[in-house]
Amino acid sequence: MTTAEVTEQPYVPYYASKGKYPGIFGWIFSPDHKRIAMLYLYGILTFFLAGVLLGVLMRINMLPGHKIMTGQQYNAMFTLHGIIQIFLVVIPAVPAIFGNFFLPLLIGAKDMSFPRLNLFTWWLYTIGAILALVSVFFGGGAVDTGWTFYVPFSLKSTVNVPLAVFAVFILGMSSILTGINIVTTVHQLRAPGMTFFKMPLSVWGFYSTAWVQILATPVIGVTLLLVIMERLFGIGVFDPSKGGDPLLYQHLFWIYSHPAVYIMILPAMGVISDIFPVFSRKNIYGYKMIAFSSMAIASVGSLVWGHHMYVSGQSDLAGIVFSLLTFLVAVPSAIKVFNWLATMYKGSIQVEPPFLYALSFIFLFTIGGLTGLLLGALSANVHLHNTYFVVSHFHYVIFGGMGFGMFAGFHYWLPKMTGRMYNKPFSIVSWVILFCGFNLFYFPMFIMGWMGMPRRFYDTPPEYMAMQQLVSIGSFIMVAGLLMMIANLVKGAFSGKKCGPNPWGGTTLEWSLPSPPETENFREVPIITKGPYDFSSLKDSA
Amino acid sequence: MSQETHEAVPKTEANHHETRQHVLIWVALLLLTLISVGSASVIHNGFTIIVSLAIAAIQCTLVLLYFMHLRHEDRLLVKLIMPITMVTLAVFIGITFIDVISR
């Protein structure tokens, strides 16, 4: 790549280049996709830790003799935990951090299609986050409705629902605009020769996610607007005393919020699909099937929202239809899992931290996915709904799946983003603690849920007390591992060893650039002739 | 290439033709509105909604194709966005109907 004329210009990494504005303004007003991604990273990391803190407080509260909050405070805690982790962390996390930073690098572009719009989405995100925080302290206090804002309670509750709902609306706008930017970028800015089937699979992940963001998010937008109108003017469309149908709220809410689960998991799956070939030194198995299954999950996954409503009074026929569709989504998900396994088969596996996180992603996601089938079955759902089983299921999918996928992404890409390598043995140790803590935390919750322990309970019946303690201890171990991992990554980002352009031997385009990349990314437009995971050239040079 | 054809200044004659075409479409839209209003005061059964929605769909298509220039669109993606959106919406409404009808 490096030719004589290129070396003439001095190398200036993106975070050191002189922009229009000095200091922090050079960041918060910068249209550079990499700086925007870093801004998102700081925001999301902060809120992630805040959400984790709320979770820990709830777990302490569940220990016998440690009632540190009132019932009302507990309700506010799990609501805030949900709002923060869902709307402020997992929905934006992978598309906004990795999508922003790496999408242009992966397809050989200098930036996203709409750089200023991109910056605007970060501002919307920040405004939404501030509004969500303000709603905790003003106008009646923190929301206690659960993150789902179910009517009629969200209409009657005396706390500050309108502001919190409005905050989520703003966050939704941010997510929509990010989606528009990603779809346009993928269609417009691929480097010459990069056909759709030569794109790295993470791009397919971002791309399919972006379509869901565009087509599903407006539904929750308008639903939340209606909740606000209902609270302020009493228009009555969700109020049973005025003829409104609360179930319709649930339909509209889940039309977005179920696909939102795929907004969370699909890009993480894409990242995983990029990681396995690199650490197996082998082409991905079944490229097209993985790409198509992303689109299949995005489309079929948008039609299964009713499985959140089996016991809330929807018709039996609707329940059957939704159950059937729910089982269908398992097919493309399973295709992905089998293809990842087949990729590793007979590969020369390098056991590095990103690989371990990716591997645990498969394990945890599979448990989360299979228990999801149990919940998707109509009869089992009657027994299991609103128990710890559900809580455990979605934490396995979202935290074990999306979360570990994101951690894998950080271990894989952070050296590229910062130019420095973290302490690898330490990160493997923290992985072991995190992984064990995670399972000690959430697995007993399956059993408790199966036995009938309801979710969102402030208190614990005595027969569950022993397991409740086990779960809390597991959560403390997990958080310890989590903090170790984050501390290690942060330390590595600032004072780790310089890692060079390609520490993992990756073959996708971002590894052809210096770490960290320059503001303009590519000095000359790359021309793509090979697929994304062609390791034959690497073998020759090694 | 496509970029040029879309953004370049079209020939005056073609443009004049297009102006007239726009006005004709506008007349058609007004007439369709009148037909819709008229039929609603003549027909007094379940067909009203079918007729008026069919007319609205025709009007919608005319606006999309002419006023919003989709007729001259050469990017497949842009052509497909509206159909994809409409189908998505129809599926959302259709599936919700399954519940409401059978409840």
Place this chain on the structure above:
Amino acid sequence: MSSVHSDHNADRIGMWLFIATEIVLFGGLFLMYSMYRFKNPIEFHTASLELSKVMGTVNTFILLTSSLAVALASLAIRKSQIKKTMVLLSSSVVLAIAFIIVKGFEWAAKFEHGLYPNSAILAGKPKGEMLYFGLYFAMTGLHAVHVLVGIGLLTFVLFQVKRNKITPHNPGFLVNSGLYWNLVELIWIFLFPLFYLIS
């Protein structure tokens, strides 16, 4: 839509994707409307008699004409007919304001008759009629907000044309604003029969 590279194709794709999100936004409301109307066909009919078909038709005509003006404006700017463009844009803004005024009269009439959310008169009516008016105010209200945004946008475009910031070779912003304005009209094309023409 902003773009550093001013890539017209990208602007167009982005704008159409944005239009798609707007349609889905109103789609959620249409979904609610169809469910409630399915459940309360007779009440919806009775309630719809309170609306003035004449005013609705007039407003439809106003909005259709305004759309035509914007569509013609985006043709005119490409022909370098700056003055014609500005006349067309101004007339579309004037028509949009007229739409809001007519809408205001309609809403005012409803309020005079006590037909507004939470009113005592509406509380005495059947639930289906309450729903009808709840939806009426929510949907036409959200639409009116879009019209107001459109007025601001088109006025801004008008000044940009005047200041030579939008030129025959760089009409993207005008064209996209026109697309937005036509979208506002598209939504009205469906709102009108659904609220005014029920039998």
